[in-house]
Amino acid sequence: MTPRHDENTVFMTEQEAERIRNTVKIRLQRCSELAGHARETRDSKDAIRQATGASLMADMGAADPDSAQTKTQRGTLPVIAVGQPYPPCMLPLRDLQPMKLSNLRMDTHHRGRRLAVKRASPVVTLVARSWTMVFDEEEGGEIERLEVCLHKTRHGQDILESASVFVIKEPYFTLTDQGEATLRIDHPSDLVVCQDETANDILASLNEAKDDVDGVTAAAEKFARACKDHGNAALEKQNLPLAHAKYTEGLKVARQNIVSKSNPDLARDLSRNRAHVNLLLNQLDEAKADAKASLTGRQDQRSRELDSKAYFRAGCAAYNLGAYQEAKAFFEEQRKLTPGNEAASAYLRKIETRLHEQENGAFNFQKIRAGLSRSRPRADAASFVGGTEVRESRLPGRGRGRGLFATRDVAAGEVVLCEKAFCVVWGHEMEALTAMTYDVRDGGIRASPVGLTRSVVQKLLGNPSQVKRVMDLYGDYQGGGNDNVPTKMRPAEEEGPVVVDVFRVHGIVSRNAFGPGGDENGVGSSSSASAGLWVRAAYANHSCVPNAEKEYAGDLLVLRATQPIAAGDEILHAYHDGSSGDYSARRRALMTTWGFECDCALCAAEAADDPAVLKRRKELAEEADAFVGREHWAGAKRVAVARAKRLARDIEGTYDGERYEGLPRLAARTILEWLALAGQRR
Numbered sequence: 306m307t308p309r310h311d312e313n314t315v316f317m318t319e320q321e322a323e324r325i326r327n328t329v330k331i332r333l334q335r336c337s338e339l340a341g342h343a344r345e346t347r348d349s350k351d352a353i354r355q356a357t358g359a360s361l362m363a364d365m366g367a368a369d370p371d372s373a374q375t376k377t378q379r380g381t382l383p384v385i386a387v388g389q390p391y392p393p394c395m396l397p398l399r400d401l402q403p404m405k406l407s408n409l410r411m412d413t414h415h416r417g418r419r420l421a422v423k424r425a426s427p428v429v430t431l432v433a434r435s436w437t438m439v440f441d442e443e444e445g446g447e448i449e450r451l452e453v454c455l456h457k458t459r460h461g462q463d464i465l466e467s468a469s470v471f472v473i474k475e476p477y478f479t480l481t482d483q484g485e486a487t488l489r490i491d492h493p494s495d496l497v498v499c500q501d502e503t504a505n506d507i508l509a510s511l512n513e514a515k516d517d518v519d520g521v522t523a524a525a526e527k528f529a530r531a532c533k534d535h536g537n538a539a540l541e542k543q544n545l546p547l548a549h550a551k552y553t554e555g556l557k558v559a560r561q562n563i564v565s566k567s568n569p570d571l572a573r574d575l576s577r578n579r580a581h582v583n584l585l586l587n588q589l590d591e592a593k594a595d596a597k598a599s600l601t602g603r604q605d606q607r608s609r610e611l612d613s614k615a616y617f618r619a620g621c622a623a624y625n626l627g628a629y630q631e632a633k634a635f636f637e638e639q640r641k642l643t644p645g646n647e648a649a650s651a652y653l654r655k656i657e658t659r660l661h662e663q664e665n666g667a668f669n670f671q672k673i674r675a676g677l678s679r680s681r682p683r684a685d686a687a688s689f690v691g692g693t694e695v696r697e698s699r700l701p702g703r704g705r706g707r708g709l710f711a712t713r714d715v716a717a718g719e720v721v722l723c724e725k726a727f728c729v730v731w732g733h734e735m736e737a738l739t740a741m742t743y744d745v746r747d748g749g750i751r752a753s754p755v756g757l758t759r760s761v762v763q764k765l766l767g768n769p770s771q772v773k774r775v776m777d778l779y780g781d782y783q784g785g786g787n788d789n790v791p792t793k794m795r796p797a798e799e800e801g802p803v804v805v806d807v808f809r810v811h812g813i814v815s816r817n818a819f820g821p822g823g824d825e826n827g828v829g830s831s832s833s834a835s836a837g838l839w840v841r842a843a844y845a846n847h848s849c850v851p852n853a854e855k856e857y858a859g860d861l862l863v864l865r866a867t868q869p870i871a872a873g874d875e876i877l878h879a880y881h882d883g884s885s886g887d888y889s890a891r892r893r894a895l896m897t898t899w900g901f902e903c904d905c906a907l908c909a910a911e912a913a914d915d916p917a918v919l920k921r922r923k924e925l926a927e928e929a930d931a932f933v934g935r936e937h938w939a940g941a942k943r944v945a946v947a948r949a950k951r952l953a954r955d956i957e958g959t960y961d962g963e964r965y966e967g968l969p970r971l972a973a974r975t976i977l978e979w980l981a982l983a984g985q986r987r
């Protein structure tokens with residue numbers, strides 16, 4: 306993503322960059338030397354003492370000596386090495402062979418194996434990772450370090466802290482940046498949290514029951530009811546992950562044939578309750594499925610009320626997924642069951658507005674902006690993408706991959722597309738995190754919005770229906786797994802609904818995210834580290850001579866035509882807002898952040914300029930920037946205006962009128978804007 310030119314630019318000294326490069330290189334060297342070697346046994350007392358001390362330090366907010374980080378002008382940022390992706394495990398637990406800590410080999414992915422471990426120490430929770438010591442699950446085993454990188458929380462809870470027994474799928478045993486041996490988890494689905502075994506015991510007894518079927522069924526019902534009560538109590542205390550886990554456990558038993566025949570309402574109650582929790586957890590696919598599964602279809606008063614509640618939950622899930630027609634159908638059903646229901650009517654009114662926005666691009670931006678605030682930076686609005694299509698970009702020069710094309714004529718100033726973010730993280734939100742990533746493939750050090758990557762992964766894990774459209778986006782890394790397919794539905798439901806390759810998401814975010822910043826568009830003082838992913842707009846390619854420009858209203862990205870766009874034209878915008886007039890800086894930035902060389906008409910003209918002319922233009926542009934920073938246009942004196950005019954003229958003089966015919970003078974942009982504002986004022 307493009308860091309904005311203002312506060313989001315991360316300054317780093319060359320020594321600091323060198324230190325990061327060296328740390329990563331030394332680790333890689335050590336890993337390749339040790340690869341395949343036997344693991345060294347740890348002393349369990351020392352290991353536990355080390356983790357306990359580090360955990361205390363982390364709780365006190367002290368810098369962790371074990372964690373790579375760097376100091377920049379924006380404070381201390383974590384450092385993450387990227388560019389060494391490996392696929393997540395695609396097999397269910399039952400297809401993996403068990404192993405023990407003593408079988409681990411250094412710097413090895415133990416494919417086809419699983420490792421059951423038990424937490425042995427407090428958890429050390431750091432900004433971009435958390436770690437702990439673990440024993441073999443069976444008594445008397447070895448002890449080892451286990452680290453979860455970046456994707457360390459689920460529903461706001463640290464995964465390692467959320468339970469004490471885990472199974473690691475296809476364990477990756479490697480070194481930390483400081484050279485310490487560790488089991489390392491990158492893909493959340495490779496760490497399976499083991500819940501209470503009671504549900505499995507009950508399931509086994511149900512399957513085996515032959516003689517005392519009634520007794521076993523009664524015990525199962527009792528267990529499912531206890532799960533429901535436990536879930537309700539957790540929900541009351543706002544412990545959503547626990548409530549979800551308890552309802553899920555109860556459902557496992559209540560959905561068994563034998564139980565659902567004797568007491569079908571038990572599974573319905575659990576589903577209805579879990580739908581509510583899923584809505585709160587933003588797990589919309591499951592919320593919708595649960596709400597539908599809970600419907601009784603009966604006509605007595607009580608059942609009608611329960612079904613009305615279920616339709617409401619299904620409607621909310623569909624609405625939040627942007628499926629407005631589907632949501633409309635659910636709320637209409639609700640209104641049939643409970644005719645006076647105000648909530649359903651309010652949603653139906655909102656849906657009419659959403660459908661109008663979606664179909665006609667008719668947005669009331671003033672109203673949308675007025676509804677935004679620091680605590681509510683996300684717009685309640687639909688996406689309008691109807692006048693666009695995605696297809697191969699067949700323009701001259703190097704391949705651009707796919708691009709976004711207009712399917713209708715758009716006048717200058719008209720909205721081409723208006724899209725709700727798939728995911729956005731504002732700088733002031735807890736989820737926001739910028740890290741310095743060192744890419745081992747090209748040695749590049751970049752400021753990356755890893756908080757956004759983390760949120761995208763969480764959203765995909767909770768909403769499998771969204772995986773395909775996000776994973777279809779462009780990224781350098783195609784992902785691993787069977788047949789090179791980045792994601793695949795899991796066969797074992799209890800292990801989670803989907804596998805998400807986090808390295809692929811990182812690649813997608815790197816090449817497709819934009820920074821909406823925090824400005825007049827209603828988001829108050831959101832810090833500039835804000836970043837978001839807009840799936841449809843992400844197909845638009847770059848040009849330094851664009852025909853559309855971006856603006857934001859909260860998390861709505863609006864692409865507006867800056868010149869007439871005819872049906873069939875490719876929609877192009879400048880990736881770097883306020884594209885730099887410095888030709889070489891602009892090319893460098895496009896290559897570093899987006900990985901391509903621009904071949905637009907402006908770049909071609911600038912490539913043909915004499916280096917001395919480019920240098921002169923750059924100096925004048927810097928002078929102009931300094932002038933604009935110094936002199937406010939409001940109330941500018943005559944002499945300042947004359948100076949600005951002279952600067953604009955000098956910059957214009959560096960452009961060859963013939964070769965630059967019809968092309969923008971980027972270097973003169975700031976000074977011309979200043980002059981326009983000063984002129985308006987007079």
Ligand SMILES: C[S@@+](CC[C@H](N)C(=O)[O-])C[C@H]1O[C@@H](n2cnc3c(N)ncnc32)[C@H](O)[C@@H]1O
Pocket residue numbers: 703704705706707708778779816817843844845846847848899900901902903904
């Ligand atoms: C946000 S995506 C745009 C959609 C992308 N072309 C696709 O196929 O999905 C950004 C990537 O598109 C490519 N791209 C965008 N503009 C380009 C241009 N003017 N010339 C060459 N490649 C471009 C680069 O690979 C860049 O990293």
